[in-house]
Amino acid sequence: MANSAFSIRRRIFALAVSLLLVAAVALAAFINDYAERAADRAFDRLLAASALTIAGAVQIEDETVLVELPFASFAMFSGSDRLFYTVRAPDGVLVTGYDDLANDLPPADSAEPVFQDLDYRGETLRLVSLGRLISSADEAAWVTIRVAETQNERELLSAEILSNAMLPLAALTLLAIGIVWFGLGRTFAPLSTLEQELRARSPDDLSPVSVPVPAEVSQLVVALNGFTDRLRLAIERLSGLVSEAAHEVRTPLASLRAQAEIAMDEQDPEKLRARVSRIHQSAAQASQLVSQLLMDATISHRLDMRDARPTSVDALIEEVRQRLEPAAAARLSVSVEKDAGAAELFADRVVVREMLRNVVDNAMLYSAGPVEIAATSPELGTVLLSVSDRGPGIPDPEKETVLQRFKRGSAGEGKTGSGLGLAIVKRVVDSHGGSLRLADRDGGGLTVEITLPLRRRKPAAHTAAAAVAGATLLAAALVLVPGQGEAAENRYPAPQPPPEGERSLTIVGTTDTPLFARFVEGFQKMRPDVEVIYRETDTLVMYEEFLGGSIAPKPDLMISSAADLQLKLANDGHALAHSSQYLQSVPGWAQWRGEVIGFTFEPAVIIYNPGLVREDELPRTHLRLAELLEEQPERFRGLVGTYDIAKSGVGYLLAAQDQLISSNFWRLATAFGRIGVHLSGSSPDILDRVARGDLALGYNVLGSYALARQAAGAEIGIIVPDDYVLVLTRTMLIPRDASEPDLARAFVDFALSPQGQAISAGDAALGSIVPGSTGPFTSEAISARGRGAVQPLALGPSLLVSLDQQRRSRFLATWREIVSPR
Structure with a gap:
């Protein structure tokens, strides 16, 4: 045994050191990659700025493309790299620059900068290409601007970043190894204290461990206490079962033994037959008692496991009927309403089956005539199971008594039984949140009524009629557009306000109210606890009122089709940034700094x-x-x-x-x-x-x-x-002084989500900005309506x-x- 022992501490230390070294190598590779990407981003921005500056100087005179290079187009570069450039007219003719630069590349067809590496005159260059859209005569066309530089400066910057990061990385790795060694010693100390506490306990001490331990070890202590608590309950349940079984089984077994001893000495055949009959009766009673005790233990275990699953009422009753003896099954009649039979209980199938079987067995035992099972739905969300017989019934004073363990009524005298059947039934019904009632039956007999809750179903999201009604309302709303300039304020109460009261999101925007109501409706389906207040106004009015401090109500979110005014507000420090989870799906031209975010394509x-x-x-x-x-x-x-x-x-x-x-x-x-x-x-x-x-x-x-x-x-x-x-995009901006910025961010997320974009691309016809959205008015579908160049107004x-x-x-x-x- 001593040879098989190993040190967890040493294993953890060895593993930790190995992981630290692997992490250090991986981090060094990451830093190297990051250094290269950082250098590329920095110099790519300079390249793009140079090309954009040149593009801004492009002019058309007498249908001829002219360009005078601004001084700033190359002044932003250092003198260490060589620069090359070219400007070509829409027909490919050289306007200025190097005629042999990137001749094999296609002309630009977008104002977005495109970067790539290029072999040119024996060196690897970094090249940026972009277009400038010009319009003359009957068509618009693109002028292509390209700027390239050698990569000496960016390689030097990348090497500098890497070298400056490696020394701290090495020092931190050594420091981490020392901390791991010291920390392991401190970490394992509480385990020794816990070991001493457990060794000092007596075997019957199952009380919770109360030794103070660190938070990390506390999870082990909680698990240990949970295990001892379960063990204690199991022992108590086993002790109770053994005690009850010993007490209850003792009498029939003693009677069985006495009858057997007397029968051994009996010579008269008639008396011997009577003795054997009594022995059989005592054996049946003992067998019934043992069977009920085992079933009680089984049900207790399954109730503790809480293995609840959907169970149909029809299947439950049929399973009980099939488990009866043929003679008993012939006496059973079943009456189940259609709705009740198709209903589902969310319960342990074995538990509810044995519950119902106990009731049926009692009815069969105490009556010689037919036994009826009925299932009805007396009220929404419940099912009533009733078992009726024509037996002697149970007197009212005994109806509470017979529900207790090992208690039987006066009608049970002379009948084989244990007094556990109805007690098991009551326990199962109570554990499922139902109710049990023993009722006298008209004409004699007993009816056992069991009411159980049904499985809850999720309500249907929308009906087809509601969708048609919504489309009709939208069509009417599009025709009846309110007058512009009116400060129309509309309230949309929270569909499901919480007990502590609803929260309000205030939006001021330039979108027509009937159109915007579709977005409010969709948002409130996701946030039914939020009231929305929307005021419709004009673009310039909203901008001027906000700057003048007279805008009312005070907005949590501003929505405008005048993107330049929104951008001005953000540029001047009036906006909060929001890094929405959907922002990466929005085209780069349709958002700026996460402060001005577009959600339509118009x-x-x-x-x-x-x-x-x-x-x-x-x-x-x-x-x-x-x-x-x-x-x-x-x-x-x-x-x-x-x-x-x-x-x-x-x-x-x-x-x-x-x-x-x-x-x-x-x-x-x-x-x-x-x-x-x-x-x-x-x-x-x-x-x-x-x-x-x-x-x-x-x-x-x-x-x-x-x-x-x-x-x-x-x-x-x-x-x-x-x-x-x-093409412009309707933009959203969260004011810095918004009262409910979290709700405003939630609305921005909704507008960019697939659900919000489906509204933009649907009957609202505002156009979805996120590529791949569904609906008749997506950005792709709208762009396909024309043959000309699509020029988005980039934010x-x-x-x-x-x-x-x-x-x-x-x-x-x-x-x-x-x-x-x-």
């Missing part, structure tokens, strides 16, 4: 009245719209609508981005001025006027509202421009440029002078 489209504009003259590009208005100014005078960008935040955002992309923007603005364009503060107002025939065309209308209105049956047509289409500091006070002032002044000189 293109800016051109709408028209089919009765006022023919199919063959539809303006499918921005240039064609300008030409149409120039060619027929009198026809379209006062019949074209667009945003009043001085009043609408989203209108200004779209106009500013149009001006950056399209060389035809001011030409279109001039055409608007000549025909007396109708300026509006909202997309719904323009949609209403086009649908009624008051306007023939609407420009830069949010496609989400247009698609939803068209789906609801409005007489409008939708044009997704073939040259380019601007980033670049949006702040158009909000510069002087720039905005000059832009609006020029707009007013051209579009509405009056």
Whole structure:
């Protein structure tokens, strides 16, 4: 035995040292990989910044691409690396730079930077490629900008990070080994104390161990105490069973022995037959008693195990019937209601079967006629099992007595029995939360009524009728859009407020209330304890009220289609960041720092009245719209609508981005001025006027509202421009002073979740931002409606440029002078 002993302490120490060394090696590999990735990220950002600076200098003059490299485009690099660059026009012709750089790579088709390594002139370069979308004539096209550098500086930075991290790593590894050795000695000390405590105990001492031990060892002590407690209960139960069995079995066994001794000396055959009959009766009583005691012990054990499973009432009654003797089974009649038979008990099948069998056996024993079993559902969530006979019954004074262990009524005299049957029944019924009643039967006899709770079922989530009603309500809501600028505040009470009271989430947003109600409904299904207060307002009004401190009610969450205004608030320190679990699924352009997060995909489209504009003259590009208005100014005078960008935040955002992309923007603005364009503060107002025939065309209308209105049956047509289409995302922002930021974060998570995105991609038609969402209005489906370049308005500091006070002032002044000189 001594040779087989081993030291746990040494084994743990050896294992710990091995793991520490493996971890040190793995950490060194991780640090090396991290150093390389950190260096790549740092220098990749410089590369992207350089390329973006060049892209910002791209201009179109007389349909020719020109670029004058800004000084800052290369000033951000150190002098240790060699730099190469190239700018190519949409047709692939070199504008400037190195003509032989990355000739075999495809042209850029996105403004997102794309990085890769490239062999060039005998060296490995890091290359960034991106595009600049320009619009001229009848189409939009991409200018390709590429910048590359050698990798000497990034390799030096990676080596410096690695070398600076290795010395602390080695020191920490040695220190950890010393701490492990010291800690193991301290860790095993309480086990010796526990061992001494257990050795000093007497064999019959099963009291809990109360030696003070550390938290880590306390789990062992808790498990040990739990085991001794179970052992004590088992011993007590065994002792009780032995005591009861010894007491109850002694009498029939003594009687059996005495009768046998007398029978041995009996010579008269008739008297001997009587003695043998008495011996058989005593043996049957002893057998019945032993059987009941064993069943009592079995049921006690199974009740302690709590092995509850769904059990149908029909199957339970049938199993009891099949276990009866053929003669007894012929006396049994069964009556089960349809609903009661199909119901399920959540119980131990063996326990409830033996319970019901005890009742049936008693009825068979005490009556010679038929025995009836009935199952009914007297009230929701319960089943009533009743067993009726035509025996002598039980007098009222004895009905409580016979439910006790080893107690029998006066009707049991002369009958074989133990006095345990009804006691077992009562114990089983009580353990399952039911009730037991002994009732006199009309016409004589006894009815045993057992009421048990049924298995609870989860309620159905939604019915088809509710879904149809919701769709009908949405269609009506899309037609009846409230007037813009109204501070419509709506309350949505918590469906299931907790006892301590509901919590309230306050949202101020620019989404039409009937549309937003769908998101509130979906959110409250996940958080039925939350009341939602929603106020609908305008983009610019919400922004100005928030900055002025006059916004009411005070919002926990702000939702706006004017992403630039939201970004301005976040940039100025008014927003809380939220690292949502769904944020990684959101495209990079649709979120900024986790403070401004988009959840919709909404293109800016051109709408028209089919009765006022023919199919063959539809303006499918921005240039064609300008030409149409120039060619027929009198026809379209006062019949074209667009945003009043001085009043609408989203209108200004779209106009500013149009001006950056399209060389035809001011030409279109001039055409608007000549025909007396109708300026509006909202997309719904323009949609209403086009649908009624008051306007023939609407420009830069949010496609989400247009698609939803068209789906609801409005007489409008939708044009997704073939040259380019601007796409914005409705953004969410949590104010820094929000009263319920946790609830606001929960709503953001819901809006980005598959359930929230399904609402955006469904009848709401706001468009889902997360790729792979389900519904008719996903970002993929919306993008496929047009043939032009899809240009999302990326959330980033670049949006702040158009909000510069002087720039905005000059832009609006020029707009007013051209579009509405009056």
